[in-house]
Amino acid sequence: MNIVLRLAWRNIWRQPRRTCLTTGxxxxxxxxxxxxxxxxFAMYRLMIDNSLQAFTGHMQIQAPGYIExxxxxxTVPDIVPLASALREQLETDxxxxxxxxxxxxxxxxxxxxxxxxxxxxxxxxxxxxxxxxIGQGRFLHSGDAPEVVIGxxxxxxxxxxxxxxxxxxxxxxxxxxxxxxxxxVGIFESGIVDIDRNVAELPLRLFQDIFYMDGSGHxxxxxxxxxxxxxxxxxxxxxxxxxxxxLVVHDxxxxxxxxKQAIQADMSSAFFMYAILVILVAFSVLNTQLxxxxxxxxxxxxxxxxxxxxxxxGRLVILETAIMGVMGIVFGALAGGIxxxxxxxxxxxxxxxxxxxxxxxxxxxxxxRVTGVTLFLGPIVVFLFTLLAALYPALRLHWLRPVExxxxx
Amino acid sequence: MRTLxxxxxxxxxxLWRNHRRTIIMLGAISVGVWxxxxxxxxxxxxxxxxxxxxxxALPGHVQVHHPxxxxxxxxxxxxxxxxxxxTQTFEGAGFKAWASRIKVPAVIMSERESRGVTLLGIDPAxxxxxxxxxxxDVEGRFLKDAEDSGVVIGKKLAxxxxxxxxxxxxxxxxxxxxxxxxxxxxxxxxxHANMESFEETYVFAGKAxxxxxxxxxxxxxxxxxxxxxYRDVEPVYKKVRDRVNDDVEVSRxxxxxxxxxxxxxxxxxxVLIWVIVIFLALxxxxxxxxxxxxxxxxxxxxxxxxxxxxxxxxxxxxxxESMLLLIIGLAIGDLLAWATIVPLQSGIDIxxxxxxxxxxxxxxxxxxxxxxxxxxxxxxxxLVLGFLASLSPAWRASRYAPIEAITKVY
Numbered sequence: 001m002n003i004v005l006r007l008a009w010r011n012i013w014r015q016p017r018r019t020c021l022t023t024g025x026x027x028x029x030x031x032x033x034x035x036x037x038x039x040x041f042a043m044y045r046l047m048i049d050n051s052l053q054a055f056t057g058h059m060q061i062q063a064p065g066y067i068e069x070x071x072x073x074x075t076v077p078d079i080v081p082l083a084s085a086l087r088e089q090l091e092t093d094x095x096x097x098x099x100x101x102x103x104x105x106x107x108x109x110x111x112x113x114x115x116x117x118x119x120x121x122x123x124x125x126x127x128x129x130x131x132x133x134i135g136q137g138r139f140l141h142s143g144d145a146p147e148v149v150i151g152x153x154x155x156x157x158x159x160x161x162x163x164x165x166x167x168x169x170x171x172x173x174x175x176x177x178x179x180x181x182x183x184x185v186g187i188f189e190s191g192i193v194d195i196d197r198n199v200a201e202l203p204l205r206l207f208q209d210i211f212y213m214d215g216s217g218h219x220x221x222x223x224x225x226x227x228x229x230x231x232x233x234x235x236x237x238x239x240x241x242x243x244x245x246x247l248v249v250h251d252x253x254x255x256x257x258x259x260k261q262a263i264q265a266d267m268s269s270a271f272f273m274y275a276i277l278v279i280l281v282a283f284s285v286l287n288t289q290l291x292x293x294x295x296x297x298x299x300x301x302x303x304x305x306x307x308x309x310x311x312x313x314g315r316l317v318i319l320e321t322a323i324m325g326v327m328g329i330v331f332g333a334l335a336g337g338i339x340x341x342x343x344x345x346x347x348x349x350x351x352x353x354x355x356x357x358x359x360x361x362x363x364x365x366x367x368x369r370v371t372g373v374t375l376f377l378g379p380i381v382v383f384l385f386t387l388l389a390a391l392y393p394a395l396r397l398h399w400l401r402p403v404e405x406x407x408x409x
Numbered sequence: 410m411r412t413l414x415x416x417x418x419x420x421x422x423x424l425w426r427n428h429r430r431t432i433i434m435l436g437a438i439s440v441g442v443w444x445x446x447x448x449x450x451x452x453x454x455x456x457x458x459x460x461x462x463x464x465x466a467l468p469g470h471v472q473v474h475h476p477x478x479x480x481x482x483x484x485x486x487x488x489x490x491x492x493x494x495x496t497q498t499f500e501g502a503g504f505k506a507w508a509s510r511i512k513v514p515a516v517i518m519s520e521r522e523s524r525g526v527t528l529l530g531i532d533p534a535x536x537x538x539x540x541x542x543x544x545x546d547v548e549g550r551f552l553k554d555a556e557d558s559g560v561v562i563g564k565k566l567a568x569x570x571x572x573x574x575x576x577x578x579x580x581x582x583x584x585x586x587x588x589x590x591x592x593x594x595x596x597x598x599x600x601h602a603n604m605e606s607f608e609e610t611y612v613f614a615g616k617a618x619x620x621x622x623x624x625x626x627x628x629x630x631x632x633x634x635x636x637x638x639y640r641d642v643e644p645v646y647k648k649v650r651d652r653v654n655d656d657v658e659v660s661r662x663x664x665x666x667x668x669x670x671x672x673x674x675x676x677x678x679x680v681l682i683w684v685i686v687i688f689l690a691l692x693x694x695x696x697x698x699x700x701x702x703x704x705x706x707x708x709x710x711x712x713x714x715x716x717x718x719x720x721x722x723x724x725x726x727x728x729x730e731s732m733l734l735l736i737i738g739l740a741i742g743d744l745l746a747w748a749t750i751v752p753l754q755s756g757i758d759i760x761x762x763x764x765x766x767x768x769x770x771x772x773x774x775x776x777x778x779x780x781x782x783x784x785x786x787x788x789x790x791x792l793v794l795g796f797l798a799s800l801s802p803a804w805r806a807s808r809y810a811p812i813e814a815i816t817k818v819y
Contacts (some may be wrong), residue, residue, distance in 0.1 A: 017700055025693035032686065069569050071522055102524045104516040104581050104589070110483055111583035113516040113525030157481050169581070169589070175521050198525065258764040265759070269451075273683070276444040277690055283437035284694040291430060291701055350678070355671035 004312075008319040015292070022288045023327050026382055029277045030332025031339060033378025038340045038368035040270060044263050045369070048227065050361035051259055052252050053129040054195055055117075057221035058230040059251045061237065066218060067250055072101060072173050072211070076247060079217030080204065083120065086220065089240055090233075094223035096123035099207050099216070101178075103170035105150075105200060107158040114154060116168065116200050118207025118217065127221040130188050130201065137162045137186035144205035149186035151196035160184055166200075172212035180210040192361060227252075262360065278382055282389040289321055289393040300397060301405025314394035321390035325383040332379050340370050416722060420730040423702065434698045435738045438791075441691045442742025443749070445684045445787040446779070450750050454778040456676045460639055462541070462604065463669050464662040469506075469539055469633035470642050471649050472665060476658045478630060479665075484513050485585050487628040489656055492616075495632060498652045504645065506538035506635040511619045513630065515582040517562070517612060519570040526566065526612045528580060530619030530629075531555070539635055541607060542600040549574035549598035557615035559597030563608025567599045574599055580612070584624040592622045684787050685794075692798045699731055699802040710806055711814025720807035727803035728796065735795045739788050750779045 012019045052058065061082075066074040076082065076097075083097040099118040104111055121140040125131035130149075131139040140147055148166060150158075160166065164184050172178040182202055190196055208215060222237055224230040230251060238249050253260050293300070300313055347365040354364035368374075424431050464470065475486035488495070492509055499507050511530030516523055532555040537544060542561070544551040551561055560578065567573055574596055581591040594614065602608050620626065632653075636645035642661050650659050663670025703710070710723055756774040 015701075015704075018697055021693050021697040021700070025690065028693065029690055071569065071571070073521065102516060102522075106583065106587065106589070109485075109587045110481075111581075111587060111589065113514050113581075115525065157483070170516070171518055171521075171523050261764045269448075273444075273448065276440070276448075276687065280437055280441055280687070280690040280694070283433060283440070284690075284697065287430060287433045287437070287694055288697060290433065291427075294429070350675065355667040356675060359668050 004316060004319060008316055008323055011292070011296075011316070012320050012323055018288055018291075019324060022284055023324050023331070025281050025284045026325065026328025026386065027332045027335060029281045030328055030379040030382055031336040032277065033274060033382070034333065034336030034370075034375055035340050035343070035368060036270065036274070037378055038344070038370050038374040039366060040266070041371070041374055042344075042367060042369035043362060044266075046362055047263065047360050048252070048259060051256060052227075054190060054192065055128060055130075055221075056252055056255050057127045058223050058227060059221075059234050059237065059249055060255060061220040061222065061241065061247055061249050062218065064246060064248050067248075067254065070100070070218075072171070072175075075099075075173065075213065075216035075218060076220060077216045079215070079220060080120070083123070083220050086222070086237065086240065087123075090236065093123065094126040094225075095220060096120045096127045097204060097217045097220050098124075099204060099211070099213060099218045101170050101207070101211055103168045103178075105154075105158065106167040106169070107160045107164060110158045112154065112157060114150075114198050114200055116170070116202065116207070118204040118211075118213075119201050120204050124201070127223050130190065130195075130199075133188045133190050134186045135189045137184070139186055140201065140203050142203070144203055144209065146180065146182045146202075146206060147185040148182040148200050148202040149188055150184060150200040151198065152187050152189040153193060153197040154200065155184070155187045157197070162187065168210070170211070172210070173214070173216070174212055176212065178211045180206075182206075192358075222249075274378070274381075278385050281382055282385045285321060285324070285386040286389040286392065289317060289390045290396075292320070293317060293393040293396060297400070297405050297408040300400055301402045301408065304400060305402040305406065310397045310400065313397045317394040317397070318387060318390050321386055322383075325386045328386070329376075329379040329383055332382075333375055336379075337370055337375055340368050340374075344368050344370055412722060413725075416726045417729055417733075420726050420733055423706070423726075423730055424733055427702070427705070430698060430701070431734065434694060434734060435741065437691060437694050438735060438738025439741040439745055441687045442739055442787060442791065443745040445687050445791075446743065446746035446784055447749060447777075448683060449680050449783045449787070450746070450777040450779045451775065452676055452679065453780055453783065454776045456672055457778050458774075458776060459672060460662075460669050463666055464639060468662060468665055469508075470636045470639055470662050471634045471646050472660050472662075473632040473634075473649060473653055474630070474658050474660070476656070479658070479660070482512065482514060482630070484511075484583060484623050484625060484630070487585075487625060487630055488632065489654070491627045492620075492629050493627055495629070499632065499634075502648065502652065504634050504648070505637055506535070507633065508532060508535040508539055509616075509629040509632045510536075511616060511623065511625070511630050513582050513623070515580050515612070517566070517570065518579045518581065519572045519576070522570045524566065524569065524609075527610050528582060528612050528614065528619070530614050530616040532616050533557070533613075539633060541602055542613075547598040547600045549596070551598050551600075552613060552615055555616040556618060557597070558594065558618055559614075560594040561598035561600055561613040562596055563611060564599055564601050565605050565608035566610075566612070567596070569609075572596055580614070580622075582623060586624075590623050680783060680786070684790050688791055688794050691791075692794065695731065695734070695795060696798050696802060698734070699727060699799050702730065703727060703802050703806040707809065707814050707817045710809055711811045711817070714809065715811040715815060724803045724807040727806050728799050731795060731799035731803070732792070735792060739791060743784060743788070746784075747779070750777050753777050754779075 063074040063076055079097040083095055087093060087095045097120055101116050103114060103116045105114045121142045135152060139149060162184055166182050166184060168180045170178050224233040234249055234251055241247055344367050347367045349365045357364055475488055478486040495509050513528050515526055515528035517526045533552040572578055576596050577593055578596060579591055579593050581589060584590040634645060634649050636642055639662060646661055754777060756776050759775050
C-alpha cells in the first residue's frame with residue numbers, strides 16, 4: 001500500500017465514531033436514492049407502457065392536423081392497402097389501420113355518446129391490448145360482419161349483453177347522416193374506467209361503409225419490438241412513406257404529450273428532493289473534514305516545516321474523503337440493492353395509493369426495478385458532492401503558515 | 410433555576426468556541442428546515458389547486474343524486490322530487506351556494522363533426538359561484554337564464570367542431586322512454602377554461618330548455634351544494650342530508666372524486682415522511698457535531714465533574730447546547746422559507762409541463778401554500794427528534810469517570 005493511502009486510512013480511523021457517522025449519512029442517502037430512483041424508473045416505464053398499449057402504440061401515421069383536431073375528414077386515403085404494404089416492407093405484423101368516430105350508441109332502453117373505432121380484426125391484437133382483454137364472447141372476426149365489441153361499463157350502462165343489438169348514430173366523413181345496427185359479440189374489460197365506459201370497436205371495412213369513408217381511415221398504428229427501438233423504426237417508416245404522400249408520422253410523445261410532461265413534472269420535484277438530500281450529506285462531510293483538518297493544525301504545521309507541500313496535504317484530505325465516499329458507495333449500493341431487490345420481487349403498496357395510481361394507469365402494487373443505472377446514479381452523485389465539500393478544507397491548507405501552525409492550540 | 414441559567418450560558422459559550430463547526434451545522438439545519446417547509450408549501454399548494462379546480466369547479470362539496478345515477482348517469486335516474494320542491498327546501502337554508510341541474514351524456518354535432526360531451530342544463534344565476542367559467546370572460550355571451558335557447562361550449566370543442574358564436578349545432582341524447590331527444594341550438598358563447606379537458610367536455614344549456622328537450626317535466630338529475638371550506642365538509646353534508654328523503658344518495662366530494670380524496674390523505678403522509686427523511690439526513694451531522702464537541706472537552710468535563718458538578722448537569726448542558734443549535738437553525742430556516750415562499754405566492758408558472766400537470770389535475774400555475782400547521786409540525790419534529798438524537802452523546806459525556814477524563818490525552 002502506498003504511503004499516502006496508508007496515512008489517509010489511518011487518519012480516518014483516528015476518530016472511528018465520526019467516520020462512521022459521516023459514512024452513515026452517505027449510506028443513508030445512498031440507500032434512499034437507490035430505492036427512490038429504482039421505483040421512479042420502474043413507474044415511468046409502466047406508465048408509458050400501460051398508457052400506450054391500449055390504443056396509442058409507439059407511433060401513428062396520420063393526416064396532417066388530425067392530431068390536433070381529430071376531424072372526421074382529416075383522413076389517410078386507402079388505409080388498408082397502405083397498412084399491408086408497410087407490413088410487407090418492414091416485415092412485421094405489428095402494424096394496423098384504424099378509423100375513429102364519435103357516435104350515439106342506443107340499446108333498447110339507453111343511449112350514450114361513445115368513441116367508435118374501426119379496426120383490422122386480424123392485426124389489431126398486434127398493436128393494442130384490447131383484443132386480449134375480452135371477458136365475455138370473442139373479438140371481431142375479420143371481414144365486414146355487422147358486429148361490435150364494447151367496454152364492460154358501457155355494456156352495464158346500456159343494459160346489454162352478448163347477442164344484443166346496438167344502434168349507432170353519427171355523421172359520416174362528408175357530414176351526412178350515418179347509422180347502423182350491429183350485434184354485440186364481445187365485451188372487454190381493460191380496468192381503465194374511461195376506456196371501459198366510452199369505447200366500442202367494429203371491423204374497419206364495416207366502419208368505412210357506415211361512415212362513407214371511401215377506403216380511408218384515420219391512423220395507422222405502428223409498434224416497435226421495444227420502446228427504445230421506436231425512434232429508429234419511425235425513420236424507416238418516414239422514408240418508406242416518402243414525400244409524395246401528404247402524411248405525417250407522430251411518435252408516442254407527440255400523441256400523448258401529457259405523459260412525458262407528467263414524468264418531467266414528477267422528475268423535477270423528485271430532483272429537488274434528491275438535491276436537498278445530497279446537499280445535507282455534503283454539509284456533513286464538510287463539517288467532518290474541516291474539523292479533522294483543524295484538529296491536525298499542529299501536525300500539518302510540522303510536516304510542512306519538514307518540507308511537505310500544501311498540495312500534497314490537500315490531496316491527503318481529499319483522499320480521506322474519497323475513502324469514506326467509496327465506503328458510502330459500497331455499503332450504500334449493497335444495502336440499497338438488497339432492500340430494493342426485495343421490494344422489486346415482493347412489491348409494496350401505500351394505503352390510498354390505488355386511486356392515485358389508477359389515474360396514471362398504474363397498478364396499486366409498486367415494484368421498483370434495480371438496474372446498473374438506478375443502483376449507481378445516486379451514489380456517484382453523492383460521491384462527487386462529498387469530494388466537492390472536501391475541497392474547502394483541503395484548500396485551506398494553502399494558507400497555513402508552518403510556524404504559527406505548530407504553535408496552534 | 411440558577412443552575413439552568415448557568416448551564417444555558419455555558420452551552421451558549423461552548424457553541425461559539427468552535428464557530429466554524431457551529432456555522433456549518435447551522436447552515437445544514439437551515440437548508441434542511443427550509444427544504445422541509447418549502448417543499449411542503451409547494452405540494453400543499455398543488456393539492457389545494459387540484460381540489461379547488463377539481464371540486465369547486467362544477468361538483469361542489471356535496472351532491473345529491475338518484476342512487477343509481479352515479480354508476481349510470483342516465484336521464485331515467487332523475488331525482489324523485491320536483492325542481493320546485495327542491496328549490497323550496499334549499500332556498501334560504503344558508504348554503505354558500507347551491508344549484509340543481511340536469512347533467513347527461515350527449516352527442517354534439519356540427520355540420521362536419523360529432524363529439525361525445527357532458528351536457529349541463531343550468532340556471533346561470535345560481536351557478537355563478539359554482540362554475541369554473543367566469544361569465545364575463547366568454548366570447549359572445551353566457552346563458553341569460555334557465556329558459557335561454559342557446560348553448561355555451563368550450564374553445565377547444567368549438568375548434569374541433571369547426572363552429573363558433575352564432576353558428577348552429579345539434580345536441581342528441583335520449584328521453585326517459587329511450588327515444589332519441591335532439592334539438593338544434595345556436596352557439597351563443599364560447600368559454601375558456603384553464604384545463605383543456607373542461608373545454609372539450611362541458612356544454613352548457615338552459616335548464617328549462619333541456620327539461621323540455623329531454624321531456625322530463627320539472628325534474629333534475631342532481632343537486633350541488635357548496636360549503637365554506639372543502640376540508641370541513643361534514644356540517645354541510647348533515648344539513649343537506651336533513652333536507653332530503655332517504656331515497657336519494659348524498660355524497661361528499663371525496664366520495665365523488667376518490668382520486669382527489671386519496672390525494673389529500675396521501676399528501677399528509679408525504680409531508681410527514683419528507684420532514685422525517687430530511688431530519689434523519691440532518692441527524693448524522695447533528696450527532697457528529699455533538700460527539701466532537703464532547704470529545705474535545707473531555708478534560709474540561711472531567712474537571713467539572715471533579716469540582717462537583719452533577720452528571721445530570723453535564724447532560725443538561727450538552728442537551729441545551731444541541732437545542733440551542735437547533736432553535737437557531739430552525740429560526741433561520743423558517744425565515745428563509747418565509748422569505749422564499751411569500752414572493753412566490755402570486756403563482757409559479759409551470760406551463761412548460763402543462764399537459765402533464767393536467768393529467769394530475771392541476772392547472773399550469775402553482776400557488777405555494779404556507780400553512781402554520783406544517784411549519785409547526787416541521788419545527789416540533791426537528792426539536793423532538795433532535796432532543797432524542799442528542800441524548801446518547803450527552804449521556805456518554807455525563808458518565809465519564811473524572812480522573813480518567815482529566816488525564817485523557819488526545
